[in-house]
Amino acid sequence: LSAHERLGATSHHPRWAVAYKYPPTRKSTKIKNITVHVGRTGKLTPIAVLETVHLAGTEVSRASLHNEDEVARKDVRVGDTVLVEKAGEIIPQVVKVIKVKRTGNEKKFEMPKKCPVCGSEAKRFGDEVARKCINAQCPAQVKQRLEHWGHRNAMNIKGLGPKLLDKLVEQGKVHKISEIYTLSKKELAHIERMGQKSAQNLLEEIEESKDQGLARVLYGLGIDYVGQHIARVLTEHYNSIEDIMNASQQELERIEEIGGKIAESIVSFLKEEKNRKLIKDLQSHGVRMQEKEQQRAQFLEGKKFVFTGALDNYTRNEASEVIREFGGRVTSSVSGETDYVVVGNRPGSKLEEAKNQDTHILVEEEFYQMIENEELPE
Ligand SMILES: [Zn+2]
Known part of the structure; x- marks a missing residue:
């Protein structure tokens, strides 16, 4: 993998592009421990727990070791003195071990063959360097998938914080993303320290999240x-x-x-x-997975149409579809709420009703023009 691919383009600016704007800052510190983090996809990442060091304006106490091959290649051991680096917004990394500082008491790191969270087998697939927990229901994975789903840049469900997720997952209320859409107020309110009011707020946020696009x-x-x-x-x-x-x-x-x-x-x-x-x-559950055609949707927003007679260029269904695409609605009968009656060949009694109601009447040509110009007729 190139550095670009490894970092991914996960933010607005690709991270690798930002990284080169700042000179990397390096410092030496000691590795107190190596823990293993289980990510959203089940990937196990060894994390170096460091003696806190001040680096590029922040206190650094953890650094990613990426994977077991990387740990082996750099021969990183618990107790080692290492050079850590922070460049741009990238999480700190261990650059290398300062081997002259070894005392002989350092401990080699063994990547667990089982997920440290759920105990399932952690496997390497094909030629992938990552070891992954194979259990899709693994609580660590479920929590992080949910947290990511609710992230402000994703579905923006503010109330779905890590503490609540811990409870929801540990109490077996939620096993996958879709299940947050079936949570009831009663269930939520039962969760420790979550009152009726915050349960209600969360449900509203969950409801709104369906329309994020x-x-x-x-x-x-x-x-x-x-x-x-x-x-x-x-x-x-x-x-x-x-x-x-x-x-x-x-x-x-x-x-x-x-x-x-x-x-x-x-x-x-x-x-x-x-x-x-x-x-x-x-x-x-009603999560919208289409883009809204926003520009177009606006111009007929809230307008109600009735068709009478046959159109030359469209079937009734097609014409209705066009209206809906632009945000309008089509109803079958003329009422005081009708905005426009579109008149085709051999119109029925609806034309008379339109005249009686003083509804705006559009002949076929005016209808086509309205759609073409995306503008309401005078
Ligand atoms: Zn697991």
């Missing part, structure tokens, strides 16, 4: 290499998650900014049965 959904799903920026790039080319599911890896790669690694990750995520099921479940 495709880009945030794509980011929130936590697909490898799909950060906010790539999620937005995808929605500039595709209007719905189905469209992306139907895209081949080659097709995705033709999009500027989407390289082979990203395209492969998207395709394999969307191909996997459990991810498809998750997407389906989310949709059935």
Whole structure:
């Protein structure tokens, strides 16, 4: 992996681009311990727990060791004095071991073969360097997937903090993202120290999250290499998650900014049965996975239309679809609430009603013009 790929383009600016703006700052410190973090995808990451050192303006007490191969290559041991580096916004890393400082009491690190959180097997797949917990229900993974889904840059569910998630997952109330959409106020209020009021607020946030749109959904799903920026790039080319599911890896790669690694990750995520099921479940709970056509939607927003007679260029269904795309509504009968009656060939009694109600009448040509110009008629 190149440094670029390893870091991923997970934020608005690709991290690697920012990294070169600042000179790296290095300092030596001691490794007190090496712990293992289980991430959203089940990936086990060895973390060096450091004697706190002041580095590039922050107190640093942890550094990533990336994976077991990296630990072996650098021969990092507990008790070692190491050089740590912080560059740009990247989390601190161990650059190298200062071996002359070894006393002989350092302890070699063994990557656990079992997940330190759930005890399931932790496996390396193919030629991947990462070891992963194979249990998709692993509480560490579930919590982080949920936390990511609720992140302010994803579905923005503020009330879904780490403490509440700990409880929800540990009490077995939530096993996957879609289950937050079935939580009841009663269930939430039962959770220790969560009152009726905050339960209500959280439910409202969860409800609102359904309408955050495709880009945030794509980011929130936590697909490898799909950060906010790539999620937005995808929605500039595709209007719905189905469209992306139907895209081949080659097709995705033709999009500027989407390289082979990203395209492969998207395709394999969307191909996997459990991810498809998750997407389906989310949709059935009302999570919107289409982009709104915002510009277009505005101009007929709130307008009610009635059709009478046949149109030359559209079937009734097509014409109704066009109205809806632009944010309007089509009803079957004329009432005081009708804004426009569109009159085609051989109109029925609705034309008379429109005249009686003093409703704005559009002949076919005016209707086409309105759609074409995206402007309401005078
Ligand atoms: Zn696990």
